[in-house]
Amino acid sequence: MAFTVIGFILFGLFIIQMPDFTVCGKKERRFTNLKDDDMELKFQQLQLAMDLHKSRFEVFEATNYALRFELEKQKKEINNMERVIRHLNETVEKQRDELDFVYKNMQGSTVNHSDKRYPDSGHDIAIDDTKSRDQNTLIDMLFSERLLVNTMTLPVAFQAYLRNVQTTSNGHQTIIFDNVELNVGNGYHPTSGVFIAPETGIYAFSWSIRLFGNASHSAQLMVGDQEYDGVYLSVRNGDNENVSGTAVAQLEQGTDVFVRTHAAYNWGDIHSDPLGRTSFCGWKIH
Structure with missing residues (x-):
């Protein structure tokens, strides 16, 4: 059990x-x-x-x-x-x-x-x-x-001027003539300030700069990479002046022509108004 x-x-x-x-x-x-x-x-x-x-x-x-x-x-x-x-x-x-x-x-x-x-x-x-x-x-x-x-051959001619003050902080600065009044042949380019010869020939150029106050600049006419011609202006104590230059050059088609400041002799702003323009123009002679 x-x-x-x-x-x-x-x-x-x-x-x-x-x-x-x-x-x-x-x-x-x-x-x-x-x-x-x-x-x-x-x-x-x-x-x-x-x-x-x-x-x-x-x-x-x-x-x-x-x-x-x-x-x-x-x-x-x-x-x-x-x-x-x-x-x-x-x-x-x-x-x-x-x-x-x-x-x-x-x-x-x-x-x-x-x-x-x-x-x-x-x-x-x-x-x-x-x-x-x-x-x-x-x-x-x-x-x-x-x-x-x-x-x-078609005529070639352009006329442009600086619309406002251009501040120049360094040398070899291209002046941009941004207001175009004439551009027959479309050789001038206002965005870069450079004229490119549309055809081979003899060209005449004229350029001017206006300075105000205390400033000093040399405006050089450049043909390609060559310093072809130039003008110089220096103002002091509120002076207001213009200086201009004229040159004739033999150009090949496609040659660049522009105006720039000098490498060393530059200070102050470049002015432009109806009383005195900073301008650049050119035309084909032959």
Whole structure:
């Protein structure tokens, strides 16, 4: 009897200490479900990313197609323009040849009427022998004007002045004549204060500076990197004066010309107002 009681006690203790397999199983299934949900969420995110990239690719493809279509359209327009240009060039050459033919006939001492049909023109070119002298004069004028147009050079001239006071804190400082009154040929550049010769020739330049109070400056005319000419002015005790210079130079196309202060002999501000301008001008002589 005692052994039976002891056996029941031991069996009860075993049952109490035995793990709860049912609880462990539920926890494991819950963990598995969480992993499945996480995998499903990641899969959905990847699917959304793929759909986004697919949409972008479709947009790029449509844009590329539109650009190809526009390129083909422009190619056709360019081909049409080239055909028109070729046709115009042919017309101009034909008219030039016809004009030369007329000129040769008018210049001849005797005119052969059988030669008054221009080759390949398809029509007669009428020449009135009774007015040959007047026509010769007219044609000579036309040819001379055409030659003059081809060889004529355009005028070059500029005029600019300093709009406000320019503070000179160091030497070799370019004076910026920022108010442009004339710029024929577009050789002067007001942002830099530099004139760039648009063509080779002989040019004349004039420049001036105005000082007030206590100041001293030498305004040098620079041609390229050469100190070509200069003027000097020094004022004291509230003086108000101008000094100017003039120079002529042979320039090659693209040569820079500007006015700057001296490296050492400079202090004080450079003034400019309607009573006395700090100015710079130039023009092509020949």
